[in-house]
Ligand code: GLY
């Protein structure tokens with residue numbers, strides 16, 4: 094999350110800045126009678142809040158974190174708003190670690206901070222405190238005049254008591270954060286912060302460390318990096334709650350693909366048909382969940398060979414394949430990451446099908462070896478063996494498949510330049526700060542969730558492949574849960590074989 098616009102301000106400065114944007118065009122009455130009138134006559138009843146579903150699992154997560162990083166007060170900011178243009182911001186999405194340890198999701202809550210520390214009674218257990226800016230009373234001008242926090246502008250905001258009930262932890266006003274962070278910090282208690290989330294909070298932590306004799310520079314950086322690494326590694330194995338969320342995200346994503354397929358004829362008839370596809374998926378994702386978990390790739394024809402094609406401004410032609418890589422992020426912020434490559438006409442041509450079947454065979458090879466105990470990196474090996482074989486068979490390699498698979502060869506990677514698998518969860522590329530020995534070199538364990546997503550991409554300007562292959566890009570991406578003795582394909586309800594895909598399209602096209 095970028096914080097470059099706020100590097101030298103703390104959150105209250107930012108608030109004032111945001112509140113004053115557009116003052117020069119304000120015509121709001123400021124007389125006393127108006128202020129009294131707008132502040133009176135409101136029902137002040139506060140509804141009883143329910144605990145967040147995630148509040149059942151967050152205490153265990155926080156306990157595990159303090160056991161891994163003992164003797165440290167850990168500061169997890171939600172993050173800050175980022176300006177999109179002038180006085181409008183990008184939609185807010187909280188930092189993943191903040192969401193994981195607080196249980197909050199959707200757009201909650203910019204500028205808030207979760208603090209996790211060893212409990213005074215038992216340092217193997219955690220104490221957590223949430224700091225945020227609660228609702229202001231109707232008698233304050235914030236209520237009607239503050240476009241950033243005022244309820245007339247942004248809707249109902251929780252009280253301290255409501256937030257406490259939802260999160261199941263102690264909750265304080267954000268103005269008390271500094272005092273809380275500084276208390277007892279020193280020889281027996283360190284202070285660390287999730288880096289690069291909120292520059293204002295990070296500066297506050299650095300200042301408090303300096304005032305209390307804790308090292309700065311590289312030592313501080315290493316402590317902060319250790320928090321980031323711990324938060325990443327803790328999510329490698331999903332708990333039962335997370336697996337339920339992943340299933341919901343994948344199911345919503347498959348419904349989104351079905352909405353897209355229904356729109357394929359409209360996409361074909363539009364000069365920017367890829368946008369029609371992106372729009373259909375986005376509408377589905379916003380209706381079902383928080384939104385898309387990452388920018389949708391809607392790539393027709395040769396665009397499919399651009400790995401991160403998100404401009405999506407191309408036409409969709411009847412005789413082409415369209416590669417759609419999309420995921421719904423549900424309100425708890427878990428996202429799916431699914432790719433299907435569809436024949437726009439509803440039927441694969443023989444050459445499209447040849448490429449499709451090779452990619453499917455590679456994916457199936459990775460599925461076939463996936464089970465607890467396999468090294469994560471071996472998923473890729475299994476898929477590459479198939480693709481190298483097929484490319485040799487088609488006469489595309491400058492040597493044998495075996496030579497290509499050796500460290501000195503790797504020619505096949507010209508047409509499959511990305512990884513086959515990555516962990517998946519709240520971040521689409523989840524657990525990315527985990528150490529190599531915990532990720533690529535680690536053995537699969539029950540509860541891990543990752544993708545299997547081989548592809549083949551023959552660019553239209555690739556002179557090393559026959560003309561008939563040029564402009565064909567195929568990826569098939571599924572989301573996989575490791576079980577006690579194998580894996581479950583969470584996205585199996587989205588058809589995978591060429592024949593099933595053709596039937597899927599035939600059944601859904603309007
Ligand atoms: N959608 C990004 C990826 O597949 O990794």
Ligand code: MN
Pocket residue numbers: 430515544546570
């Ligand atoms: Mn992926």
Ligand code: MN
Pocket residue numbers: 418419430431432570
């Ligand atoms: Mn993807």
